[in-house]
Amino acid sequence: MVTVKMLKPYYIKEDENYVRIVLAYQYFAVFINNKVYQFVPVEAKEIRINRKTQKVENIEDKFAFQKGKEIIYIPMAELVSLPDFLIELHSIAEPYYVKEEQEKIEQKNETAIIIDELEQINVRRLIDKALDERDEKSFHSLVKLL
Incomplete structure (x- = not known):
């Protein structure tokens, strides 16, 4: 059983389409079988969320967690299935949506x-028409609109 102990961003980057929550040591920890594992940036280092749909985009990434010499890899697909992970994640990203x-x-x-x-x-089309018809009055009034 996996539960989130702590999830804090190291920093947050945003662009037009995405919020990127960048993670680092000691900012992300999970309980696995009642043991605390700390995040280590071995593979994936960020969580990318679409600002419009509010969905995690990098669902295929794997995150590494370490306790002593033991390293466990958890795919993002599994993390987003955890309600406490999603609650924490959306509370962090919500101001950027x-x-x-x-x-x-x-x-x-x-x-x-x-x-x-x-x-x-x-x-412009009406100016051309006024010129074709040699209508000076219309021409001058239309030129003022440009």
Whole structure:
């Protein structure tokens, strides 16, 4: 039986898509058969979480834990099946998740940019039409919109 004794990040990196929780010695420990094993950065050293879906992405990685000379490898797939691990993990990563409101604002900004570009294209088309028809009044009023 595996349970989490302690899970603290050494440091946290974030980019547009992921939160990376970097682990180090003495920051991550588990109980295995009532014995405490300390994390050692032999193989995997970080937990990568998608900021939008809030899911662990590096599910195939293996983490090493050591007690004395004995090293046990636990795959991330097994760790994410532990409720106490997920609770700790999400409490650490939660401030870095992309909120739905923030995502909607980004989509609105994208939409506004597209609309502005379309309006500019339309004004240029109308300027061309005014030039073709030699309509000076329309031409001057449209040029002011650019």
